[in-house]
Amino acid sequence: MLDSIWSLFQQSSMNADDTASAGSGGLQGQVDTLILANQAMWEILAGRLDVSEGELVKKMNEIDLRDGKLDGKITKQAVNAINCPDCGHKIAKKRANCYWCGTKLQGESLFVK
Numbered sequence: 001m002l003d004s005i006w007s008l009f010q011q012s013s014m015n016a017d018d019t020a021s022a023g024s025g026g027l028q029g030q031v032d033t034l035i036l037a038n039q040a041m042w043e044i045l046a047g048r049l050d051v052s053e054g055e056l057v058k059k060m061n062e063i064d065l066r067d068g069k070l071d072g073k074i075t076k077q078a079v080n081a082i083n084c085p086d087c088g089h090k091i092a093k094k095r096a097n098c099y100w101c102g103t104k105l106q107g108e109s110l111f112v113k
């Protein structure tokens with residue numbers, strides 16, 4: 001996983017060097033920033049918590065499947081519909097509490113609006 005993120009980052013950096021229009025404000029620059037932010041978050045989390053790459057991949061797949069398709073993409077539906085961390089029912093994330101069991105929820109995503 002880390003290797004693939006790093007490879008993607010390096011590849012996108014090389015592509016940016018080859019493409020005059022790919023500045024820090026363009027789409028390529030945004031992708032580079034997201035990859036860099038993901039790598040930094042992963043290194044912080046992996047260093048502070050006992051989290052394996054397998055758990056990260058499992059969570060990525062769980063989020064990917066929330067819209068019913070394992071396609072490597074995230075949608076608003078996937079972000080806005082979560083499985084309750086307590087009872088496991090699928091619920092709208094914008095809810096303050098789980099409809100089924102009342103567990104307090106985290107709120108809206110920082111990444112997908």
Ligand SMILES: [Zn+2]
Pocket residue numbers: 084085086087088089098099100101102103
């Ligand atoms: Zn619940």
